Amino acid sequence: MAIYTENGRIAQTGPVSGSSLVDLKSGQVSREIFVSDEIYQQELEQVFMRSWLFVGHESQIAKPGDYFASGMGEESVLLCRDRENQIHVFLNSCRHRGMKVCRYDEGNTPVFTCPYHGWSYSTDGSLVGVPYFRSAYHEKLDKSKWGLIEVAQLCNYKGSIWATWDPDAPPFLEYLGDFKMFLDLTLDSWDGREGGSEVISGVQKWLIPCNWKFPAENFSGDSYHNISHRSVDMVGIGPSGSGRRDMSERQQARRLHVMFPDRGHHTGVYVLPEDTITPPAYQDSPVVSDYFARCEEKRRESRGKWGRVIGSPGEIFPNTALHPRQPRTIAVWHPRGPHQTEVWRWYLVDRDAPDEVKDFLRHYYIRYSGPAGLTEQDDMENWNYAHTASRGTVARRYPYTYEQGLGYEQADFELDGLKFPGMVTDITESKSSEDNLRNLYRRWSEFMDADSWNDLATWRG
Ligand code: FES
Numbered sequence: 001m002a003i004y005t006e007n008g009r010i011a012q013t014g015p016v017s018g019s020s021l022v023d024l025k026s027g028q029v030s031r032e033i034f035v036s037d038e039i040y041q042q043e044l045e046q047v048f049m050r051s052w053l054f055v056g057h058e059s060q061i062a063k064p065g066d067y068f069a070s071g072m073g074e075e076s077v078l079l080c081r082d083r084e085n086q087i088h089v090f091l092n093s094c095r096h097r098g099m100k101v102c103r104y105d106e107g108n109t110p111v112f113t114c115p116y117h118g119w120s121y122s123t124d125g126s127l128v129g130v131p132y133f134r135s136a137y138h139e140k141l142d143k144s145k146w147g148l149i150e151v152a153q154l155c156n157y158k159g160s161i162w163a164t165w166d167p168d169a170p171p172f173l174e175y176l177g178d179f180k181m182f183l184d185l186t187l188d189s190w191d192g193r194e195g196g197s198e199v200i201s202g203v204q205k206w207l208i209p210c211n212w213k214f215p216a217e218n219f220s221g222d223s224y225h226n227i228s229h230r231s232v233d234m235v236g237i238g239p240s241g242s243g244r245r246d247m248s249e250r251q252q253a254r255r256l257h258v259m260f261p262d263r264g265h266h267t268g269v270y271v272l273p274e275d276t277i278t279p280p281a282y283q284d285s286p287v288v289s290d291y292f293a294r295c296e297e298k299r300r301e302s303r304g305k306w307g308r309v310i311g312s313p314g315e316i317f318p319n320t321a322l323h324p325r326q327p328r329t330i331a332v333w334h335p336r337g338p339h340q341t342e343v344w345r346w347y348l349v350d351r352d353a354p355d356e357v358k359d360f361l362r363h364y365y366i367r368y369s370g371p372a373g374l375t376e377q378d379d380m381e382n383w384n385y386a387h388t389a390s391r392g393t394v395a396r397r398y399p400y401t402y403e404q405g406l407g408y409e410q411a412d413f414e415l416d417g418l419k420f421p422g423m424v425t426d427i428t429e430s431k432s433s434e435d436n437l438r439n440l441y442r443r444w445s446e447f448m449d450a451d452s453w454n455d456l457a458t459w460r461g
């Protein structure tokens with residue numbers, strides 16, 4: 001492909017190289033990576049085929065035979081639990097002519113029967129039924145070779161299910177590295193116990209007319225776009241009825257960005273003051289406010305100083321966004337061509353929370369996130385118009401700047417005795433840094449240039 005300079009000259013031709021489009025020294029990123037068809041096709045191969053992707057939560061497939069139709073990159077996959085209680089992820093495509101073997105969102109079944117010619121597959125993926133097997137195939141088709149296509153690796157981490165098509169990808173926990181403790185902030189119970197989360201039934205799915213990297217970079221920790229949410233802050237949709245989250249917590253906290261350059265994951269965190277316990281005021285329900293006050297106390301007890309660290313938006317490379325609390329959700333930005341993204345959003349609660357708490361959170365989540373959520377609507381408006389305004393022949397010649405806070409990241413960062421892994425920027429005073437966004441594009445460009453995981457697992461030495 002040809003990349004053009006600002007005055008219309010050809011700057012480079014030939015195969016796309018990630019590092020020529022992402023300049024980490026100046027903090028500039030070419031707009032082509034958001035709008036080019038050719039780059040999009042290459043990232044499906046180089047990024048989405050190699051990465052670990054979030055496909056769902058085990059609470060969605062609690063019983064044998066339960067399934068949930070999910071997605072990896074552009075493709076439909078089936079997350080299911082077989083009769084022996086084993087969890088699988090299969091490509092949702094019949095081995096005969098490719099028809100989707102399951103066209104429902106979720107359910108329970110003993111077999112997936114293809115609607116086209118009727119091949120059927122058991123929930124462990126094996127081909128168990130072929131119409132006219134005797135008369136038309138003369139019993140010669142080797143059914144053992146034609147089962148559903150299964151992912152190369154799968155991991156159930158505290159109930160969250162992750163999968164990759166790449167047999168050479170490092171195991172999921174190695175892929176996470178030290179980011180694990182920040183994923184835990186989303187998956188662990190509010191009171192600090194390990195795991196214990198479940199998904200509120202019903203995953204929200206909707207389309208946005210923009211490249212998948214617009215939401216991905218925003219949820220990497222775009223701490224700069226508060227102006228976008230000014231109206232929703234004034235409306236006061238937060239649990240305490242003010243702001244969009246609980247402002248008292250945030251105002252007292254130290255704010256950090258934490259990123260892992262070798263993995264491409266990153267997050268924001270708040271570190272609450274040592275001597276202040278600030279249980280959020282959960283409006284008028286004593287059941288709800290008592291629950292969270294108790295949880296806050298227990299978490300501080302069981303986790304010590306780390307109990308003061310609460311999460312804000314972050315992301316696991318490439319397209320899984322985490323929002324650990326207020327609201328507590330996981331989103332996946334599914335690519336749907338260079339100019340469209342399909343968002344899937346899962347909402348989490350403590351499995352053993354009282355029904356009133358779950359119901360309270362469900363209402364809060366919906367008014368914050370999703371297509372009807374006031375905060376997410378603000379964001380989508382920006383991504384939509386920014387993408388459209390970046391597609392034109394002139395527009396795509398001009399790079400974006402990500403130089404904010406360049407060079408202010410610190411290794412071995414310590415705060416009140418808490419030693420943070422990764423690279424940290426303290427944004428308490430500066431309010432914002434584009435460090436996490438650069439981290440996303442650094443890793444993206446490495447994936448675009450790498451031949452295999454041999455080049456990507458640099459931590460192995
Ligand atoms: Fe499924 Fe033919 S496409 S049986």
Ligand code: FE
Pocket residue numbers: 225228229375379
């Ligand atoms: Fe936002």
